[in-house]
Amino acid sequence: MAVEKMSIAKALNESLRKALEQDPKVLIMGEDVGKLGGVFRITDGLQKDFGEERVIDTPLAESGIVGTAIGLALRGYRPVVEIQFDGFVFPAYDQIVTQLAKMHARALGKVKMPVVVRIPYAGGIGAVEHHSESPEALFAHVPGLKVVSPSNASDAYWMLQQAILSDDPVIFFEPKRRYWDKGEVDTDAIPGELHKARVAREGSDITLAAYGPMVKVCLEAAAAAAEEGKSVEVVDLRSMSPIDFDGLQVSVEKTRRLVVVHEAPVFLGTGAEIAARITERCFYHLEAPVLRVGGFHAPYPPARLEDEYLPGLDRVLDAVDRSLAY
């Protein structure tokens, strides 16, 4: 029995360690991932144990990191690359969108792209510009990519395992402000399905759907709502591409109300797609339009404003009240 209480950061570190142990083709690449162990220490100690040939400090060039990872994948390796912060992924966006995502289709299936791009994302850490963004929709919109984000230590551990085992490119968004949140991790457990949602809290009056850093906020909102006699169900989507609409549909048909919560701007975001598809699937079950809580159509604000900008307990509960008022 290997159940241990650990932080999300530690769970990711243990997960990478296990992947490196299990498959000699797994490589870790990125800026400062070697001696330093990454700016968030997610790769702490891995270069010491697995060597510079497998845990590779790269030049400061994100397109180069992803572009060479593609070449290594073509050679039979399984690179796990780290983009240091969300806002720094864009130099690599071309390689991700035009090459990584399309290579398998371009080759009519004769080439596979088992590349994981890890990105610490979202806000709440008081950072400077470009260190707090949530660009997941920009990747979920791209056919050929899979996009996931864990919300807790256990999921972080096994979802990263599954992402590395995937023969498709996976964009792995890590909720950086939750890195130090602890939870129980069973390192021997049989992993679940990477793209299956889970019910994080059962309820009967309304469903909150979220992923990554917002799951915790939704669980807190559900607890607060319970004190007011409202039964809130929280669905942790885990995956933004594909989205487990079947799982979400079950919840919405039960509660008949849905609020989607994410940090990313609401406009054309993940919530917009969920609202459209759940409306199509559950039209006759819905008692209220699907509501969304998320970022505004404005650049991520300076740190002194982020507490107001980020969806918190009150904004989520406000949306719950508006939905229930229909």
Added chain:
Amino acid sequence: MTVESTAARKPRRSGGTKRAAGAASAAKAPAAKAAATAQNAEPQLVQLLTPEGERVSAADNPDAAEFLSFVEDITTEDLRGLYRDMVLTRRFDGEATALQRQGELGLWASLLGQEAAQIGSGRALRDDDYVFPTYREHGVAWCRGVDPTNLLGMFRGVNHGGWDPNTNNFHLYTIVIGSQTLHATGYAMGVAKDGADSAVIAYFGDGASSQGDVAEAFTFSAVYNSPVVFFCQNNQWAISEPTERQMRVPLYQRAQGFGFPGVRVDGNDVLACLAVTRWALARARAGEGPTLVEAFTYRMGAHTTSDDPTKYRRDEETQAWEAKDPILRLKTYLLASGGADEAFFESLEAESEALGKRVREVVRAMPDPDTMAIFENVYADGHALVDEERAQFAAYLASFEEGH
């Protein structure tokens, strides 16, 4: 030799020729030479066969001297082989242009004028080496044994490439300019990790040299000392933009700033391209890292069949380059040296005709893909949304069929 027999090649990864391996010991001298030359204002040009069809000796051209040893083994029969490669490549290319004019292809990117650069470099490779092309490397594909008709699917619009890169160690054509130089570098990093002595070659153009990805590929390959050859065909034009819009110093000199040698070679001289590429590959195999080869050549035709070069360049320029034609100069040499007789040229003409006929027939018979192929190979492990949309679209299509 028939076209079919060229396409049918030995199993891959069977090790290379002794020639290239033997040449590795001589790899150092030109490297030092190139580095020393790089500071000079006057660009070097490695040339082993003049536009007039005369072989260059060490005394004639100091820049060329150190590369002569890399083609010492080349026999008259080998020269006829290189000539044949160039003629058949040009014929295939011309056929494709004609097929575009007839509406059989949506687009074609002609390599006219660049045959020597592609055949010379392509024939320098071993089977276990790996090629990362742009979308114009039809001559390199030929050298790799890729059936030329495989290249036409994407231009006809029936696929986006579709061949298995590992069959001939020839990666898919890459359309986004410069992206493949990073793939080549990553692949070369993998070769080094595997402890193999294979080399990787990345093709790109003068326009691509402005792309950040190319600069990043230079940096990555330099710091990891990767076994990769960057082979730039400087064909003077990036669609309508001349090299003056891409660079202020001769391109090959850029390598020095990244810490590896660069050499400019006459890109219309197949022998020089063969020699310089062999040298660069030998460096890669010997663990000496990347090399930049700038093949100075000319795009005789349009950028693609959609382009109109009369809008931006003068006829006199094109005519001046016609005098440096890569095929003509080797023919002149073969005739003057008695390396080939009329029977050879006649037989090659017949082979060329047969190739053209086969290309026409294969293209015209190329079927459109099944509609549902839209949903195939989007993912290796499947995706719920693709499955859902496939089912919905199939049902939609079936609803029309049921109406009959």
